[in-house]
Amino acid sequence: MDSLALSCLILLSLPLLPFLSAANIPLGSTLSSTSNNSSWISPSRDFAFGFRQLNNNSDLFLLAIWFNKMPERTIIWHANEDNHPVLAPRGSTLELTATGLLLKDPGGQAIWDEKPNKISFKSPTDTILPTQIFDLGSVLVSRLTETNLSKGRFELHFSNGSLQLIPVAWPTPSQYKSYYTSNTCSANSSESGINYLLFRATLDFDGVFTEYAYPKNSAPNQSWFTIQRLPNNICTSISDEFGSGACGFNSYCLLQNGRPFCECPPEYLFVDPTNRFSGCKPNYWQGCGPDDGSRNAEELYEIRELADVNWPLGYYQKRFPLALGAYDYTRTGFTKALIKVRKGGFRVDFDGNTGGKKGIPILRGALLLGSSVFFNGLLLLAISLLVFVWRKRKDGNKVQRSSISETNLRFFSLVELNEATNGFEEELGRGSFGIVYKGVFKSASGNAVAVKKLDELAQEREREFKTEVSAIGRTHHKNHVQLLGFCDEGLNRLLVYEFMGIGTLANLLFASPRPDWSLRVRISLEIARGLLYLHGECNVPIIHCDIKPQNILLDQDFTAKISDFGLSKLLLSDQSRTRTMIRGTRGYVAPEWFKNVPVSAKVDVYSFDVVLLKIICCKRSVEMELGEERSAILTDWAYDCYVEGKLDVLVDNDKAAMADKSRACKWLMIALWCIQEDPLKRPAMKMIVQMLEGYLEVPSPPMPLLHSLQLTES
Incomplete structure (x- = not known):
C-alpha cells in the first residue's frame, strides 16, 4: 500500500448495531461491568464488544470494541462523548433495547444512551479498520498518553478531499498549523492479505499516524508490526511557531524507530517524570543568591554543549520557553546548542551541602596553611x-x-x-x-x-x-x-x-488581565489531584479544612501546590468522619460545620467547589441588580447561568473558555454537585478527578441548597 493509499484509508462501515444483529444478540440482553469476560463476540470471533477494566486494580470499566483473538486484545473503539471516554463503575449494566443501547450505573441512573440515529458508532476514536468508511468531516483523535484514553494532542481530519494531521493546544481544543496534508483522496485501501492478516490504522498518542498488521495465526508472543507511518519525521514536520512541537516545551525530539522520543537539555528534568512528552524544567535554582552581586558571572554559570540539537525559533539567542526542539540528523556535526546553567545551583539539601562539595572550604584552608606545621x-x-x-x-x-x-x-x-x-x-x-x-x-x-x-x-x-x-x-x-x-x-x-515564586492563586486569578484558560484548567486539575492525595493516597488520610485561593501557591512554573495545613485533621485508620471545632474561611465553609455532627473529607469537596467556580469565572464575589435583590452569591449566580445556558456570561466572554465550551460546562456541573447541602450527595475527590479528566460523565446537578454563610470574600 503506498503512502497515498494509507493517507486515504476509506474503510467499510462497521456500525455496532448491525454487528450485534449479525451476532444474534436478542433484545433485552445485558452485560455487566463485573469482569473483563463480560462481552458479546462477533460471528467471525475476530472482535468483541463489552466492558474492559481500565487496569487490574480499577473499579472503572470502558465500553469498547477490541480484537478478540490476540493476547494484546487491542482496543479499536470505545464509547465516548465530546471526545472523552464513557467509563462505567463496577456493577454497571448495558442493555440492548428496542431504541438502542442503554448504559446504567449500579444505582440505575443512565450514564450513556445510544440511539440508532446517532453516529458515534460510525465515528471512530483513534483507529480505523480496512473497508471502514471515513466520511468527509470525520476526525480521529489521539489518546493523551499510551494508557490515558482522554482526548490527546493530535487530530486527523478528513476535509476537502484531503487528510490533515493537526496538533492541538491541549488541554484546549484550539488547533495549530497542520504538520501533514495528503493529496486529494479517492483510492480505497487494499484488501490483499486480508484472509491471514488483521490491519488497523491508528493515530497514536505521539501524533504519528501508523498502519499496523497482525498475522491471524501467529505465535502467542507475536505483536503488531508496522507497515508504514505518516509523517516520516514528526520531530521536524511540526513547524508552527506556536505550541511546543512534537515534545513539550524546553525539550527536544529524537527519532527512534520512526517514533518521537523526547529528551531534556543538560540540567533540565521532565515536568512529569512519568510522561516524556510533558516538557522539561531547570533542575537548578534560577534566582539570585545573596553573594551574586559581588561574584563574576564565570563563577556562577557555565556553558554546556549539546551537539546536533536546535530550537529553530530565534537566531542566536533563543526565546523561552524553548519550542520545536529537534535533533538534526541532516547536518550532523554542523549544529551546536550552548546551554547556560548555574554552577552548583542544583541538588541542594538544607544541611548546607550542594552537589557533593561538602568540606571544600576546609580543604582550601588546609592548602593555604599547609606550609606551616604550627598552623x-x-x-x-x-x-x-x-x-x-x-x-x-x-x-x-x-x-x-x-x-x-x-x-x-x-x-x-x-x-x-x-x-x-x-x-x-x-x-x-x-x-x-x-x-x-x-x-x-x-x-x-x-x-x-x-x-x-x-x-x-x-x-x-x-x-x-x-x-x-x-x-x-x-x-x-x-x-x-x-x-x-x-x-x-x-x-x-x-x-x-x-519558596513559591509566583505567590497565591488569589493574586493570579483576580489580577488584570486574567490568566489564560489553559493555565486555569491545569491549575484546577493540580488542586484536585493534591486533595485526592490527602483524602485517600497518603499514609494517613487528612482533611485540610481550609481550601481557598489564598492557600494555593504557585511556583515559578505556575504549578499549583496546596499550603497551610494548620487547621487540618488527621483521620485514624478506622475513621472516615471526625468531630472538630468550626473552622475554615467564610465563603468556603460547608453546612455541616454548623450542625454539630462529625465532618468528613466532603468539607474539602465543598471548599474545592468554590475555588473551582472562582477559577472558571475569575471573580472574587458577584454583585448585581436582580429586581428587589441587591446581590447574588457566587454559587447562586453560577447555578442561574447554568440553568439559563449563559456560560458566556459566567466566563465573561473569555474566548479560550468558550472555544472549550464543553469542558467549561462540565466543570461548572461538577462544581454544582460539590456544593450539595447533604455531604453524601457530594462526589468524593477520586470521582471529581475522574470527571475533571473526562473519564466519568457528569450528570445534571440538582439545585444546591445554600446556607447563610456562603457569601464569598470580597
Whole structure:
C-alpha cells in the first residue's frame, strides 16, 4: 500500500448495531461491568464488544470494541462523548433495547444512551479498520498518553478531499498549523492479505499516524508490526511557531524507530517524570543568591554543549520557553546548542551541602596553611572543636525533634532563621496565625525559603504548629508545598517551606488581565489531584479544612501546590468522619460545620467547589441588580447561568473558555454537585478527578441548597 493509499484509508462501515444483529444478540440482553469476560463476540470471533477494566486494580470499566483473538486484545473503539471516554463503575449494566443501547450505573441512573440515529458508532476514536468508511468531516483523535484514553494532542481530519494531521493546544481544543496534508483522496485501501492478516490504522498518542498488521495465526508472543507511518519525521514536520512541537516545551525530539522520543537539555528534568512528552524544567535554582552581586558571572554559570540539537525559533539567542526542539540528523556535526546553567545551583539539601562539595572550604584552608606545621596543628584543633560542637548541636536537635512524632524534618535554630530572613525583614503575607517571611540560606547557594512565624503565647497557635508539622510532615506530593523543617525554641514556633515564586492563586486569578484558560484548567486539575492525595493516597488520610485561593501557591512554573495545613485533621485508620471545632474561611465553609455532627473529607469537596467556580469565572464575589435583590452569591449566580445556558456570561466572554465550551460546562456541573447541602450527595475527590479528566460523565446537578454563610470574600 503506498503512502497515498494509507493517507486515504476509506474503510467499510462497521456500525455496532448491525454487528450485534449479525451476532444474534436478542433484545433485552445485558452485560455487566463485573469482569473483563463480560462481552458479546462477533460471528467471525475476530472482535468483541463489552466492558474492559481500565487496569487490574480499577473499579472503572470502558465500553469498547477490541480484537478478540490476540493476547494484546487491542482496543479499536470505545464509547465516548465530546471526545472523552464513557467509563462505567463496577456493577454497571448495558442493555440492548428496542431504541438502542442503554448504559446504567449500579444505582440505575443512565450514564450513556445510544440511539440508532446517532453516529458515534460510525465515528471512530483513534483507529480505523480496512473497508471502514471515513466520511468527509470525520476526525480521529489521539489518546493523551499510551494508557490515558482522554482526548490527546493530535487530530486527523478528513476535509476537502484531503487528510490533515493537526496538533492541538491541549488541554484546549484550539488547533495549530497542520504538520501533514495528503493529496486529494479517492483510492480505497487494499484488501490483499486480508484472509491471514488483521490491519488497523491508528493515530497514536505521539501524533504519528501508523498502519499496523497482525498475522491471524501467529505465535502467542507475536505483536503488531508496522507497515508504514505518516509523517516520516514528526520531530521536524511540526513547524508552527506556536505550541511546543512534537515534545513539550524546553525539550527536544529524537527519532527512534520512526517514533518521537523526547529528551531534556543538560540540567533540565521532565515536568512529569512519568510522561516524556510533558516538557522539561531547570533542575537548578534560577534566582539570585545573596553573594551574586559581588561574584563574576564565570563563577556562577557555565556553558554546556549539546551537539546536533536546535530550537529553530530565534537566531542566536533563543526565546523561552524553548519550542520545536529537534535533533538534526541532516547536518550532523554542523549544529551546536550552548546551554547556560548555574554552577552548583542544583541538588541542594538544607544541611548546607550542594552537589557533593561538602568540606571544600576546609580543604582550601588546609592548602593555604599547609606550609606551616604550627598552623596545621591549630587547624586540626579547630576542626576537632567544630566537629564536637556540631555533634552536640545535632544531638540537641534530635531531642527537640522528638517532640514532633513521625516526621523526618530538619530542625532550624532561631538564630539560623533570623539570619536567613535578615531579622524577619521581607514579609510575604500574613494570616490569622502569623506572618510569612522570605528567607535565604547563604550556606545553600542562595536558596530562598518561606518562613512562617506563628504568634507567641497562644494555645491555638501551639495546636496549629503541631498539627501542621504532623500533617504535612507525613505527605509528599508534587501539588503540596514542601515543608522543609521547623523551629521549636521556647515560645518561638516557626515553619520553613519551599519558596513559591509566583505567590497565591488569589493574586493570579483576580489580577488584570486574567490568566489564560489553559493555565486555569491545569491549575484546577493540580488542586484536585493534591486533595485526592490527602483524602485517600497518603499514609494517613487528612482533611485540610481550609481550601481557598489564598492557600494555593504557585511556583515559578505556575504549578499549583496546596499550603497551610494548620487547621487540618488527621483521620485514624478506622475513621472516615471526625468531630472538630468550626473552622475554615467564610465563603468556603460547608453546612455541616454548623450542625454539630462529625465532618468528613466532603468539607474539602465543598471548599474545592468554590475555588473551582472562582477559577472558571475569575471573580472574587458577584454583585448585581436582580429586581428587589441587591446581590447574588457566587454559587447562586453560577447555578442561574447554568440553568439559563449563559456560560458566556459566567466566563465573561473569555474566548479560550468558550472555544472549550464543553469542558467549561462540565466543570461548572461538577462544581454544582460539590456544593450539595447533604455531604453524601457530594462526589468524593477520586470521582471529581475522574470527571475533571473526562473519564466519568457528569450528570445534571440538582439545585444546591445554600446556607447563610456562603457569601464569598470580597
